[in-house]
Amino acid sequence: MFAFENALDEYMSYLRIEQGASPRTVEAYRRDLEGYLAFLDGQGVEDFEDVQRETVTAYEHDLADQQLAVTTVRRRISAVRGYHRFLVRENLTAANPAETVDIPKTAERLPDVLSIEEVGRMLDAYIDERPSGLRDRALLEVLYGCGLRASEICALDMDNLYLDDGFLRVFGKGAKERIVPIAGAADRALRRYLAEGRPTLARKGGGCDLAAAGAVFLNQRGGRLGRQSVFNLVRKAGRAINRYDLHPHTLRHSFATHMLKGGADLRVLQEILGHADMSTLQVYTHLDRTHLHEEYAHAHPRDKM
Template identity: 50%
Template sequence: MDLARALKEYVAYLAVERGSAANTVEAYGRDLLRYTTYLAQQGISQPAQVMRSDVERYLQALSSLELASSSVERATSAIKGFHRFMVAEQICDSHPAVDIPLPKKPDRLPDVISPQQAAALLDQPFLQTSASQRDRTILEVLYGCGLRVSELCGLDLQNVLLTDEVLRVYGKGSKERIVPIMGTAACALQEYLEQWRSGLVRSHVTHENASAVFLNVRGGRISRQSVHSLVEKYGRVAGLMGLHPHTLRHSFATHMLQGGADLRVVQELLGHSDISTTQLYTHVDRTHVRMAYMGAHPRAHS
């Protein structure tokens, strides 16, 4: 079996037997297609032909493209998993990537906006149209609930329980969690569902798309790309250049912790499996900590 065929089997394995999330399967498939294409250009088409040096050269070439460290880490994980799968399935005997370490993540703090900047973003005037009020609601829910973009786009009507003030959200690996929705986010969502969403509904869309909370102008489920674009657009109007949806999630977590929320609670709200991921947010606003120290400690001033 050649590498191209093995790759198809591995992608099917991830989707069916492992039950990996669709976004993960797509990303791994894309990473490994680039990898096997590179190997083919080196005259390597059979799994047994791949040597550790081939994997190392490919990863060096990948690093030279100035990709995000997370992208290189994911590609490395995909390659290691692919070769491990081929050994387990007896497609080949060798695992050339077995002891190749994952690249070390840099200690990069996430971008956040201040509460005042969040207010400027959310309190700006929105047109009284279905699309504009949908956009307003998306911004409120991203910041008010700390959702990932994929979670927001995948939100269905039956998972909105406004009477109970919660959303049922499916995160990475299709893990379910319950997220509170209150205040302006809940008001915006209720108003959107009652008054504006019907203006986006189209009779020809499939039942699956028709159940989506957030619809595009053609009546289908809104895409992640559209959410990225609208966040950037409204951020620019509010003076926040290059605003990213994930920045709203980071800001939600940071502002919750600054407001006194317990770290374990924020971990649960964000859907982090490892609390060390959530702990990153305790180091985001060093200015906030410094000012608190300067104002409280009797020996802070020389």
């Protein structure tokens, strides 16, 4: 199994360095693939070329026999596919035996979204004139108003702000850069926090945290605000509208849905959200079609007869 394990280390380096995967993503891939290699070892497979499509299918059946969630099985088979694709790329094997293995389908689950009215009530309920309160209001407004991920808003630096030009420079998954428009309530809340809230928080840091010196959103000690703090803030804000398990990604989904309902072009939305694949947005078009059907049912005269 030495060859497999050595190739696994090289694949992890490839994901981290060439693909720009986060340490958390790399660790998740390693855990999944270590389980796969243990399965191969139990099957007596010792060489790359000994892995056939039937071998991977047997692994998939083994995962199913463990009564793992379909999403877990899908993730692990996807990891196996990527690993074998890398082996082919490095000329360590001739073919990818996992490429044609069927991945179990999951039931389509629409993302949870807030209504426009719920977003308004949640944000209007958040009134706190302290520096941390101005920060929290700005953070919520930007999360929703720009459709950012929690990790993206935490990583936002002062030199990523071009407010006079109406945009932010955001670094998403794989450190991919994109330009995101900002206007209206999000722009106003962010400008007020920068003028009246951030300077006070920055002074608490005493300038000792160089890594946080340029961060837009600071914690009470003047350091860079972390993802867990963002999760806690969103959860707290959700309680104002009786949404007790609100997640930052729900605000992102809500932004996308409301943009589509407002007539935004799908390709423009793809660029704003930073999705590499247009198919990722199909769930939002489904939501939009649901909205159209509801409007049709409400307004069409024959529907009432």
